[in-house]
Amino acid sequence: MGSDRTAYETVQDFLNEYNKCFYSKDIGALRSMYSSEAFAVFWDNHAGCDSHTLDDHFEKISTFLQEGRSTEGGEVEELIVEDKRIRTSSNFSLVTAILRYRSAPMPGVRSTFVLVREKGRWKAIHIHHSFDPNDIT
Template sequence: MQTPSQLHQSGLEFLRAYNQCFYDKDLVALKGLYSSTSFTVFWDNHPNCDSNTLDDHFEKLSTFFSKGKLTESGSVEPLLIEELQTRASSGMLLVTAILRYQSAPIPGVRSSFVLVEEDGRWKALHIHHSFDPNEPA
């Protein structure tokens, strides 16, 4: 059983690996971060990006990686991670954080990752991102 400090580190490592897949536009590595047996839904802070199945989600990500919004550098927008918190119960880990686009940090993106332990690793069961309505755009 992991200590609270270890769970926090596990949550941070998952989030960093998740973000790195976007920076690298690595769909294969990203697929390895999702539960293959228990995925429920992905809710995004951008229109028309929600998914109810993994196939739909990966199809949208594939399109984003090939045609998506690019920064001036030609890469996926770097994210700042703030207020990371973790809670664990019954083989699941909840990771919450405020993510901020480096070039436009306000409003922040409230993010929740529900992870399940599979094959000795934490994998996403559900992900939700929403712009913080309490911060002016």
């Protein structure tokens, strides 16, 4: 895996766009960020939120955006991103980071994004979130 700066920047763009989709509650734009051909699985840090198909995943995301935790203003809470690491090759990228909710920063959420390049765009094929056991007391 290389350190191609252009690939790194485009992965960073993907992550910013991905979060923006949640913050703006734009399911259509979010769906376009996933690979429909190679999607594997989504594992979440909350019980009952794992998905093995895109349809199931977006049904759960829709429910979260309608009923899930939000700020007092009704918006999705922005995340603090720490220790982000991006590794890329020509058509594959692995991203790891610690995410924290601003209102409840502990425990952190260890996150992994596995991306493939399809038609010139990065697409998610697997995302995994789990609470950091090192932050749990």
